[in-house]
Amino acid sequence: METVLNLPKQLIEVSGEEDEDECRAPVWLGLRRVHSWQFSPLEAYNEHSQQEYVRYSVWEVAAGVTSDVDVVKSLLDGSCKARRHPGTLDVRTVSLPEPLKEAAHAVIQDYPEKNVQKDAKVLNQYLCSRQAALEPEEAKMRYHEVREKIKMEDDIDPDFPNIPEEERQRLHDSLRSKVYERMKKEVYHWQAIQYDTYKCVLYLAARLAPDFAALVQIMSDMKKRDPGFTPLTMLDFGSGVGSGMWAMDHVWPHTCREVVFVDSSSDMNDLADRLLRGGNADKPRLVREGGTFFKQFLPLSNLLKYDLVISSRSLFEIPNINMRLKTIDVLWQKTSGYLVLVETGSNEGYRLVQEARDYLLELSRKAQEEGEPNPEGYVFAPCPHDNFCPRFFDGSNIPCNFEVDYKPLALGRKQSAQREKFTYVVLKRGMREKSSEKQWPRLVEDPLCRKKHVVCRVCTPSGTLREVTATKRRHSAECYKLMRHSRWGDLVPVQLSEVPDPSNVDTQDGDELSEPEQIQN
Template sequence: MDNLRKTWPLYRSMLRAFSSENKVKTKFDFKLAENISENINSGMLKARHFPGALDVGCVTLPDDLMQAATIALAGFPQKNLEQDAQKLSSYINSRHPPMEENEYKEKLAEVVETVKQEETIDPMSPGLVEEERKRLLDSRRSKVYEKMKRETYKWKAIDYNEYKSAAYVVARLAPDFASLTKLLREIKKRDPEFCPVHLLDFGSGVGSSMWAVDKTWPGACKEAVCVDSSAEMNNMADKLLRGGDSKNPLNVRPGGTFFKQFVPMSSTRKYDLVTCSRSLFELPDIAARLRTIDILWRKTHSYLLIVEAGSNAGYRLVLEARDYVLELSRRAHEEGESNPTGYVFSPCSHDKFCPRYLDGTNIPCNFEVSYRPFSINRKINALKDRFSYVIIKRGKRNEDVDQQWPRVIQNPSLKKKHVICHLCTKYGTLQELTVTKRRHGKACYSVSKKASWGDLFPVVLPEPELTQATESTDIITENGDDLGNKENIGKEDM
């Protein structure tokens, strides 16, 4: 499996490059699910409450958490803390993953070649005196260094001390809680029998996942294991549980809470819900990220939830984790490995390659939540936070039970007599549906007007005709390995 982690980026990029085009033409050939149409037309169901509606409105922090945060931050300089919180928030949202060693070497070679082409005198020209040659070579090295400094992202893990942990509370407690609450409510709505008794939160920070779980399933979670490498972050999370006072012997959680700096290594211990929110950027390379995802997936009993910033960089990290777990699941299913099988529960209604990655727009698959920000001494209007995510459920997809309605990937466009809905379908395609009252009926038209970004659109779609497709995705490497055939991917690693 270690070899799979090393070669996974190559496999993934080659398979994507040779995968079929996933755009389909705009279609009018669809209809609202029959039972929904009947219920709306009969007045039993309001269009705004259609199944698949997942908007949670403006999310606010629980009152006891808001009060605890206010008390916990009372000893910090308020003006400076809020200013530094804004800087920290901007930095977090603009982060990129660390550059891999091979990428750095390729970039360095490119920069060296560019600098050489700009030189008027070649330092290695014959006849140059040694002092002049040394001066020209020093000048080249200096130019290469400055150009690399400007054009490459200098990654480093964030060191959360006590003050920076306090700044994180101001900057990210509310939006992190809001995005997690939105996703957990979708799980609760679509899987009402699920109730997380055991939670593992990797990169737990100040405990946002734990608070969101307790808000969604009050009193259900009996064990929350919070893992964060920063002892100060763990201290702040514990302080918030104790009402803002670390000396308070009682906390507000009915279940046990455990703070750790490393993931529990027991191979048999499973957790109903495993979360990893805004943590993949803190890992030093792709090997560390995939190793972490592998461990978290093996510890997942029901759901693995991964959330990152809604930027292109965050989306690609989520996609990397998604595809890796699906490949592990495929191997487990086909080759009898110990790793659990799973499928994408949300946002995708399919397990194919993400069509957003292939559509050429450079627009990430992200979603939005409205939240009331935390402030120490003043009221702030509601804000919006964008995030990318994936929820992977253990087991096999049951197409007869699991709703595979298309996902609304941006707010519908309301026109004069029609509505355009932008969707990601169960066929792994992006599709625009044009809804009119005359063609599709009053119920379907009303639902399309009420649908919002992130909802599941309850329509029945015919299998699309691809505008362009390749007949074969076989890829032959220099040593004769067939990488295009998924049966052969990584078999030499086993």
Template sequence: MNLSGRISQIHMNIFRNASTKVNSKAKFNFKLSANVDESIKNGSVKTRHHAGVMGVGVVQLPEALSQAAINALKDHPEKVLRADANKLSNYIWSRHAPLEKDEYRHKIKEVEDTVTEEEMVDPLSPGIAAELRERLLDSRQSKVMQKAKKNIYNWKPINYNDYRAALYVTGRLAPDYASLYKIMAEVKKRDPHFSPLTLLDFGSGVGTSMWAVDSIWPGKCKEAVCIDSSSEMNDMANKLLREGDSDKPLRTRPGGTFFRQFLPMSSTLKYDVVVSSRSLFELPDMASRLRTIDILWRKTSKYLILVEAGTNAGYRLVQEARDYVLEVAQRSQEEREYLEGHVFSPCPHDMFCPRFFDGSNTPCNFEVSYKPFKFGKYSDTGKELFTYVVIKKGRRNDDVGENVTWPRVVRAPLCRTRHVICRTCTKYGTLQEFTVTKKRHGKECYQVSKNSDWGDMLPIEFPEPYLPDESNPISDADQSNENDLVRYSSA
């Protein structure tokens, strides 16, 4: 059985556990983490700055990057550039992964069957003149092609020329940077002793990852390798490092900044941080995606960061890569220490994502606010939805700190009268709502929940969820509160 088949089998094996509903009483059965509770009570930490807060506020581009982008785009008319950049951004956001060959053939067959059922005369029936049969078959083929164009997604890679590279800077530089900045800021907060000396960026585009790494860990990254199949995108990334002018000197690193068009197959050289941001959609099929992820994981010495658009399509690609890496990490025998790893963020577990089974048909995504790249007076705040995973080399139990197992807030908390509903993903691989009240859980816990946001970690301790017990029905009070909850599907 090939690897994608083994992954599908794993998905089916854990379906029952991942889709199990938790007894509604569990939503009250928790308490604030002892360390967090103590730090708030003694005044050393305010509730809005509790240890689970991962927010970064409104992210702005570094002044040097913003000015370099302005210089690089000065030859393009602003109005046209903005309009075309919006079109490119919308196209990127709406993308789907390419269909596999079997999927495509199946969809074409469905279209052919539909067209055949609608025909008044069967071209292959006996007694049809040869000339008429040929015309009818040509008509059928034409209808199939027209219907296929409307109903079957036509994937094709984006070919970036000089102008499209400029459009990407205009429309995607700021939101891409903000997403990476937020992800890397959490890595720094939760792993304060780590600082990357080397960076590998696959699908580097205009070099956004380099700027994010340098902002989070100033002066630490000694070598950066940027890989993008488009030479024009590499040229733009290089230009931004030269203050937007190709004739100016390059911002230097002790180990160098390198631009490549192809990903080296060898895993001899490893990098502290390996990034693939908005690049999986550019690969033509699952085999090439998994092959690329395999190479990137083998080149990772500490953290692998994968980021895509926060759509269902982007979410599925990130989960595909996540499951593949965890499968490799679990099944590797000879190279166990070399390939072993676990999910660092956002998941507090290594099980299959329960979002697939919650019935909401919504992705596991997160939000970041940012200041768009501006020309002159344009400076409104934007919001970007993204889906991601950070996978760390080594065993999960090697990580230090209780926040490793805290639930992740996966939707904005719901503040109701005298209670707050926090919708989370837990270390047990389940989606769980926790209802916090001041009377039941204390003032500190209540304030912490009110000051937690989408993407934060909820610093609570709770037992393993248990199945509903029909012999112990839910009380009227609990049932009344249950009716007030807004479920995930309404998010």
């Protein structure tokens, strides 16, 4: 018998009865609590951890810092500039390809321009502020919290003894009504988004350019760090208007032979197909050797695997953690190379990405513990480690996110470049080979440049947050230049030692730093 799990935006098609070996979402129940509203992150982790974790409530001042020897040699012989060192993201301001831009305008011109501008802005604001659906236990807890709060405010207690039954019932009804009214205002009410033809056009106008830019930056980093990887097949889950395919073709042109789009909205699939036809549904579609396929269901079968699997801004559309993890598990089983998960750069988007990341890493740890010959995989980017994200535990309430500049799709008058914040994780099949790849820390904020020193905040290969200070006098001109010219999201070509080094602080020539720099987030 065939069963179908109905996801609001995507559908997963399940054949036969569920098999825990095939769908392993329940294997790590601790994940529920690590990313749960019920416990603080540290309490949740301590209850279910597989390894010891030290909470960093403040940024640790880094120990000794030394530049990568090979990079320094390249700087000295002139083959490399500090502004373009090997760890930099080469993407600056991202523009849509002309064929895509023309196709998008051809679609949008079928509708009143001012209406599209206004409605697209409203939709974009809604999408950027979107939150995940509450779990049943969380909704129950919030109900009782609001109920107790109203009881205190109104100084009423229907359960107080010696109250006539009629009066007690009246108080209960009144309290229940007040609780529901308060929850409507204070508690996020998740609803599935139904994309009809017009709403798909609004999504195109609002999200095509920023989604494309974020994926181009992520994929460009993948290509730079793994030049031998070339995707021949791609699966895009929650494909929307097809930004993932266009970004892939932009980074790896004329290489992908087969693309599979998965989106439960037939109108969205029709729009993505129309863009491939230059905006005219009567024109022929761009041809690939293996074909371009549009699906409304994601089969659970593991027989077909893809070099590159993408899920961009789709996790919010899945109604609960069980279905999210099941979806992530299916996508991972279909991945032969890289799995890319992208969400909006909000706290909630960051939480959902970490939820998926930690689940897949736990599967990998279990595989290694059991001695399986082919362990699951590791985090390729942005994290230089496979530990829990230290920002999730540092108490700052600041997500680990990144920025990309892009030129928006012009509607009416020409618009200046804009900036998109996003959070993401890229997982790669296999084991992390420490000897084959330089383990550099990644900048999680823009550097703070002073007159004679520069302060960088980085996430290290050991899974900790560090504040690194460099000066020309103590760390060489090359080290200073490399750090000064790095940007948020870059890998910094330096090695950090674990033993405090007094040379990390210059106490002469006005460079003294008595305490860690206070960087505004």
